[in-house]
Amino acid sequence: MSCSFLSLFLALFIALALPLVAPTLFITPAQAQQVQDFFEAGAAETRPPIAEEAALYSNGSEVESAQGGGRGSAGSRSHRGHTDNWAVLICASRFWFNYRHMANTLGLYRVVKRLGIPDSQIILMLADDVACDTRNKFPGNVWADANRAIDLYGDEIEVDYKGREVTVENVIRLLTGRHPSSHPSSKRLLSTSTSNVLLYLTGHGGEDFLKFQDAEELGAWDLADAIAQMREKRRYNELLLLVDTCQASSMYSKLYSPGVIGVGSALTGQNSYSHHSDSDLGIALIDRFTRHILSFLSSIEKTSNVRLVDLFASFDPKQLYSTPGIRTDLFEGDDGSTRRLEDVKLTDFFGGRRRGVRVLPPSGWRTGGERASQRKRLDLVQGKPLLQFP
Numbered sequence: 001m002s003c004s005f006l007s008l009f010l011a012l013f014i015a016l017a018l019p020l021v022a023p024t025l026f027i028t029p030a031q032a033q034q035v036q037d038f039f040e041a042g043a044a045e046t047r048p049p050i051a052e053e054a055a056l057y058s059n060g061s062e063v064e065s066a067q068g069g070g071r072g073s074a075g076s077r078s079h080r081g082h083t084d085n086w087a088v089l090i091c092a093s094r095f096w097f098n099y100r101h102m103a104n105t106l107g108l109y110r111v112v113k114r115l116g117i118p119d120s121q122i123i124l125m126l127a128d129d130v131a132c133d134t135r136n137k138f139p140g141n142v143w144a145d146a147n148r149a150i151d152l153y154g155d156e157i158e159v160d161y162k163g164r165e166v167t168v169e170n171v172i173r174l175l176t177g178r179h180p181s182s183h184p185s186s187k188r189l190l191s192t193s194t195s196n197v198l199l200y201l202t203g204h205g206g207e208d209f210l211k212f213q214d215a216e217e218l219g220a221w222d223l224a225d226a227i228a229q230m231r232e233k234r235r236y237n238e239l240l241l242l243v244d245t246c247q248a249s250s251m252y253s254k255l256y257s258p259g260v261i262g263v264g265s266a267l268t269g270q271n272s273y274s275h276h277s278d279s280d281l282g283i284a285l286i287d288r289f290t291r292h293i294l295s296f297l298s299s300i301e302k303t304s305n306v307r308l309v310d311l312f313a314s315f316d317p318k319q320l321y322s323t324p325g326i327r328t329d330l331f332e333g334d335d336g337s338t339r340r341l342e343d344v345k346l347t348d349f350f351g352g353r354r355r356g357v358r359v360l361p362p363s364g365w366r367t368g369g370e371r372a373s374q375r376k377r378l379d380l381v382q383g384k385p386l387l388q389f390p
Contacts, residue, residue, distance in 0.1 A: 092203030116352020249325030
């Protein structure tokens, strides 16, 4: 009996160990190399891009700044420890007359998806009430321009928090990760210490506060403490706070956590303004500041080297009717020194980031420039048209 048990144990051990010791007996050398590359990519936070993948996703061109100045020169090296991007997009308003705030948020949602951030890494919070409001002459549609060229609502919107779920408490819980165990993963910010996070807020506000659905307020100190908890819990590598509201710059004035950039549509004491109205709908469609950002981002692609400073340089107070505020003193690199903004690309926050895992192509797949051209055509077929403003 004991001999039979020992024989069975040895046979089981050999069956489990042999594929690990001599994998080429069971799979081809190419497949073995692919498995090895997968685990090497998981063990390292970053790795050099694979030549084949670089050819697949690069179109070999640079995009110039919207101001017509120089080309982006951030270079190909991203910040150490950066593996993925998350976007938290929050519309704090509700009701028909705040149509533009929903358009702001949906416009940015559409752009970051086009630039490569998947829905699984976007948290979208909005009242979601204007598309089907009885006063909407175009039911189920949300427009950002009077030409009504692009429906921002569309068919592929995934709203994670809607209606009365958009509260200050839920925002704080989302940022800090303080959820009950029953909370679905699709409504959690699952970022890590290697994630860059874009946090966008829009609505009505004043000095040191942002109103939520005319019922409560998110204070600047509340936001600062929540981001501090994110830092303590290693929930971000770098964070870009983007706020479009009156006196928006006051919302980042209380921040004290490293690795954060704050951008506001108006300085403390200034109002933020809408851009234009639609005569059929009878309301303003979009805010000036967010519209400018969307217009700027519509000219770049996933592989763009256009930098964050190029966007900042394009801000024109005469066109925006307010002076945007920018705070960079908290932005630090891995070595504790201030990281140069000139090294930060827009896609470090607004775009997706692919880790360097080598995947063997199927037989007969096109190579080189043909493969890049194939990918570009796929993007045009599967993606949505760019946001274009007159």
